[in-house]
Amino acid sequence: MGNEFTGSIPEYMWTPPSLKVLSLYRNKLNGSLQNQSLCGLKGLQELDLGHNEFGGSLPQCLDNLTSLTFLDLSGNQLTGHIPSSWPANLKFIDLSYNRFEGIFSVKNIPSSSPANFKSSLKFIDLSNNLFEGLFSFNLLANYSSLEALILSGNNITFETGWIPSFQLKVLIMQSCGLDSIPEFLFHQFKLEALDLSHNKVKGRIPNWLLENNGGLQTLNLENNSFNGQLQEIGTKMLPNMRYLNLARNYFQGDFLFAVGDDCKLMALDLSHNNFSGEVPKELLSSCIFLTHLRLSYNNFHGQIMVFNITRFDYLQLNDNQFEGTLASLLPNFSHQMRGPRIQWLDLSNNRLHGEIPHWMGNFTYLYYINLHNNFFKGHISRELLSIENLDLSHNYFSGPLPSFFHGNYLEQINLQGNRFIGSIPEALLNISTLKVLDLSNNELSGTIPNNTGEFQNDLRVLLLGENHLSGLIPNWLCQLNDINLLDLSRNSFSGSIPHCLHNLSFGREKGSFSTLSLISNKVPSSLFRSMEGFSSFDTFDFHFDNEEEIEFFTKYRTSTYKNKALNYMSGLDLSANSLTGEIPFKLGELYQIHALNLSHNQLIGSIPRSFSNLSQIESLDLSYNNLSGEIPSKLIDLNFLEVFSVAHNNLSGKIPDMKGQFSTFESNSYEGNPFLCGPQVERKCNDNNVESPSSQVESRHEVSGKWYEIDRGAFLVCFSVTFIIFFLAAITFLYILPHWQQSLIHHSREYMFSCYYFSYDILRKSFTRFVSLIDVISSQIF
Incomplete structure (x- = not known):
């Protein structure tokens, strides 16, 4: 076997x-x-x-x-x-x-x-x-x-x-295209596991289905079209219910749950519905075996109740309207040797606030926490940054990042959109297991520290954009062999683009971001060699997906990539810095890259012809630089190019023919280049002199370095001649018209006398005050 x-x-x-x-x-x-x-x-x-x-x-x-x-x-x-x-x-x-x-x-x-x-x-x-x-x-x-x-x-x-x-005990009919509950189920009274998930069943859950099968332990109706307000469910109607999955339907209103003396519920999934109101307190207090709870993507509101979270393994309350603090949800475990057994906690996209208790990082089993998009504030402890998968993005955390980390299995850290200050700790870049590091949109400063560890072995995403970082782009970044997304944009980096960046894989090495499926209770058929104990068969598939969201700016917008989508996206963004020099020719070897943004820098030289080798590129932005020369005509071979911009440079010559993807680019892709010609900019090209503007630009570059600088000698000659002509014209005008001559003399005299008496009055008063001051001083001395 x-x-x-x-x-x-x-x-x-x-x-x-x-x-x-x-x-x-x-x-x-x-x-x-x-x-x-x-x-x-x-x-x-x-x-x-x-x-x-x-x-x-x-x-x-x-x-x-x-x-x-x-x-x-x-x-x-x-x-x-x-x-x-x-x-x-x-x-x-x-x-x-x-x-x-x-x-x-x-x-x-x-x-x-x-x-x-x-x-x-x-x-x-x-x-x-x-x-x-x-x-x-x-x-x-x-x-x-x-x-x-x-x-x-x-x-x-x-x-x-x-x-x-x-009389069936187990009926599994996933993805059968059903639009109604099969009629023969009306005659079934011994069902223990019923799975009709991923069909098209609509309407309300029939009362007879639940009333006829009091021994039902597993009910999976996920991803159908059930609607309306759910009838009261609880241990009185389903005394043996252990796994209930109603996710991805159209239920609305309050979730009515009547709890009896013996609640056996272990897993509950109500996600992706329109439930509202507060979560029944009885559900959280009386169902002592409940270890898996998912209420995400609903409209539940109110303060998160205080309940015994020590028994939970997986708790997913994200995308609701819950309020309150973590202190109301998590009792203080700082005095205990071992924290609760909770492994998965997702509270993202709610209205939670306050600080994170420092002892939360000591939870023994916690390896995933997502607090994205809330109102949390304060500093974060180094213990919290030891959690394997941590997302604190889009909150109000502040202060410097911890300088020491003791976690050996860190994989994902997302701190985007906060108010962290200071420099990037060198220790953070020496975590060998790290795959995702997102520090973008903060207030970090200083340079990127030198890396001395094995960080380059696993990193797939490094996002440092929109901070206050400066200095040169370090060459050790070229050792990130598995990188998919690298964003250094909107900082103050200077110097040239490292030539070694062509060594980066950007999708060439097909690693993968895995979606974590943490629990799947489907029992393989080989376990049924003995049919004894058959009633314990369980079809409930309760999985928690690690939905790591990565934001990356491309195609003029910020796009969000999740899970498997990260396997197919690759990009390099160095825009909005102070980079100088020419674009390295070898960047044309990034054959699998999908997005390249070098805009808003001070780059010079020509567009590398090697860019025609970027066969998978979808977005290429070179705008707002000082690039010169022609646009390589071979770029029309880029069949996947959706966004292309060379606007506001010093390019010249004929724009590539409107073929393939280049037939979709409008004039705004080329604006700000006065020497470009073609139908896209409504400027005809003269075959005889189409090269002359480029030649003039290049010759000026050779003399002064910049095409727009003015010849000083020619300027002085033109200014002198213009001044003499203006002076002679004024004298001639006054000579021909005596009235204007007298008027000019009269106003000139009045202006002179006004200035004289104004100055005289000021000086007289000043002198008088000075003499008075001398008399006072003399009287005090003598």
Whole structure:
């Protein structure tokens, strides 16, 4: 089992007549099962060939295996129809994840099997095949012992007016395209697990479904179209309920929950609905076994109640309107040797405020905390920054960052959009396990410290934009071999762009951001070899996804990338700094990069022709620099380019032809370049002198370094000639018109006398005061 055997099954495996168990689960065996030797194993009781690569149809002689009770052929490539007969004592059949096709009919599943077979079969799994059309329950009419039926992932419909002979304990019909609850469920009274998730069922949850099945332990109705206000649910109606999933529907109003004396609820998911009001206190105080609670993406409000959080493993209350402080939710555990067992805490996008208790970083098991977009303030402790996944972005935290970290497993730190000051601690850049570091949009200053650790091995995202950082861009950043997003924009970095940045992968090395699925209670079929304890089967899939959100500015807007989307996005943003020099030619080797922004700097030289090799680029912004020369015509080969701007430079010559993506760029992509010509800027190109503006610019560059500087000698000559002409014109004008001459003399005299008497009066008063001051001083001395 699981030893990676390949090829077909050796013939000797079929020969032992006393063989009772044959398990070759999860190998790479292939070929056809049309092997008559298989049908000769009369004593075989368990056959497990699941998750291999067998193809073709099933052997017609399986009914000869009279001792067989367990058959698992799941996860292969089997095709055709299901045989018309089965072994008489078979209790378990798993044919899931194959390629069986056609409409369910009597000829597909046996209708003439021996009576003892029909009474012994308990488990049928036909999920994730290619069945479609009408499912006729007549083919199951005599299966009175059937307890579990799994049909997920098939596009089927159901006939009406049929009353089954069996009483199911487990019914799983995920993703079957259902638009209503199957009618035959009205006659089921022993259900323990019901999963109708990921369908199109609409309306209200029927009362009879819950009233008829008081023993229901698991109910999963996630991702349907149920609506309206939910009827009162609680232990009186569902005394044995352990897992309840109503997520991703259209429920609204208060969540009514009536708690009895014995609440067995362990996991509750109400996320992605329109529930409002406050969370029932009874739910939080009386359900002492509740360890998994997700209320996210609703309209719950009010202060988060004080309740015993020590029992919770996963608590997700994000995207609501909760108020209050963490102190009201978390009692003080600073006096305890070990904190609560909570592992996952998501309170993001609420209205929480106050400071984070310093002892919260001492929680022994906590490895994910998300407080994004609240009103928290104060400093953060170094203990808090030891949590494996930490998101404190878009709050009001302030002060310097801790200079010492003792966490050995840090993976994600997001402190974006706060008010942190000071420099970036060198210790933060020496955490070898770190994958995401977002310090953007703060008030950090100083230079990027030198890295002395193994930080470059795992980092995928480094965002330092919109701070007050300065100095040169350090060359050690070129060692970030797995980097996908690097943002140093809106700072005060100077110097040239490091030539070694072409060594960065930017998507070439296909690492992956993983989505964490923390709990999945689906039990593999191999555990059902013994049907004893079958009632404990649980289909509730309660997972918590690590929805790490990364904001990156591209295509003139800030876009948010989550989870798997980060695997396909790569970008470099050095915009809005004081970078000088030319653009390194080797940046054209970043073949897989999607976004490159070098705008709002002081770069000179030409646009590298190597940029035509950026085959995956979608956004290229070189605007607001001092670039000169022509736009490389080969850039029209960039088939994915959506945003392109070279505005406000000193470019000249003909704009590339309006072909491919360049036919979508308008004049604002080229504005501020007076020597560019083409239909995009409504300026015709003269083939004879189209190079002359560029040549003039280049010659001026050679002389003075800047095309817009003025010739000083020519300026002085022009100014002198203009002054002489103006002076002679004024004299001639006064000579021809004596009246204006007299008027000018009169006003000049008046102005002179006014100035004379004004000055005389000021001097006289000053002198008088000076003499008086001398007399006073003399009288005091003598």
